[in-house]
Amino acid sequence: MMSLLQASARSSVRAVTKNFYSTEMSKRVAVVLAGCGVFDGSEIHEASAILVHLSRGGASVNVFAPDVEQMHVVDHAKGEPTKERRNVLVESARLARGSIQDLSKLSVEDHDAIIFPGGFGAAKNLCTWAVQGKDCSVNGEVKAALEAFRGEGKPIGLCCIAPVLAAKVFPGCEVTVGLENDDKYPNTTDTAAAIKQLGCEHVSAPVSRSHVDRKNKLVTTCAFMCDAPIHEVFDGIGSMVQDVLKLA
Template sequence: MAKRVAVVLAGCGVFDGSEIHEASAVLVHLSRGGASVKMFAPNIDQMHVVDHLKGSPTEEKRNVLVESARLARGEIQDLSKLSVQDHDAIIYPGGFGVAKNLCTWAVQGKDCSVNEEVKATLQAFHSKGKPIGLCCISPVLAAKVFPGCEVTVGLENDEKYPGTTDTAEAINQLGCKHVSKSVSESHVDEKNKVVTTCAFMCNAPLHEISDGIGAMVRDVLRLA
């Protein structure tokens, strides 16, 4: 029987939404694994809109659900309609939208708050013992919501991407355990059924990032 997986998006575009290559890789690997997928996003305003050509914010206003529909080819629902009973697992691709729209990590770091719908959804899957997959910066959601959990955002002390070490240190300061993993690996917290991989937190070729996301997806489906 096909595993039923919810995928939660945070907009469209690396600097203010979901990272497009990560979201696509998640969907490709879920398809390869024979999963049945439904996509969701919170119906909220983005923190801001970034001109991806210039790399700077604009005065424009956009909605997370509307923008996420671009990635979902229109097949997406309001996160408030997600029912844990109808799904066997949930996955969050990364991108700055996670740290800006799903929580406030981008501006507050470890002192951030998590969107209430996002937090409630994570807690619902966790309480039912259903696996949660997260990649790139998304593992910080688990670090905030599940004290003591284990996650990875890549290799600590990685000179190619020093931001990884800063994020790993913040995760440890929250009372969680950061586990160093290479880009092609995933980490499985068997106790909490939280599966993480670093994706674009590491400076790596796209195919290696896709391999790591594939490892994460396979572990999520195994736990489901």
């Protein structure tokens, strides 16, 4: 028979797990994907880390993606574009295990926060940053979602290259895509310069940390913008998710 002490210990463990992110009640979070695969869609490890940390934080999650054609399809073994055509929503469903909705159906009233993983898809399919940089255009449904959540004072989380979406839509905001002038962050300095040209502030932050723009309720972390071990990326995304849930 389990002793009273053992029962108490197990109860304490459950309590600690439930309150890992200090959430008093379940938060409803929308996660927006951009395909499946780092070179032409959402970065799979980032998307998975976000979902794991949201689950650990006790959040309920709905996954969305725009029903549009990908900019192109990349053979991930060769790192080269192919002649294939694929749909962002259909490809994102691979990551969502089939449970996904068209981004056009996203309701800000039904969610407490929204999070965007990175990967080249964020810069190719959710906007055109990959080919136009700071002069890019943002997918209309993505822009509408960002503006709706900020308009309602609800937090927005973005990682890796995805913070450029906020920089384009919200002039004057604060974001991070890593540490500038550091060899471990090979893509940060140029991206940070473009973010500043948009009138935003880039805040240097290491891969293990997130930055919170409290005025705009934006939470960003650099993830694979850093050449870091995957567990460090996982921890940094955890910091971002934790801050999003605290603001929700």
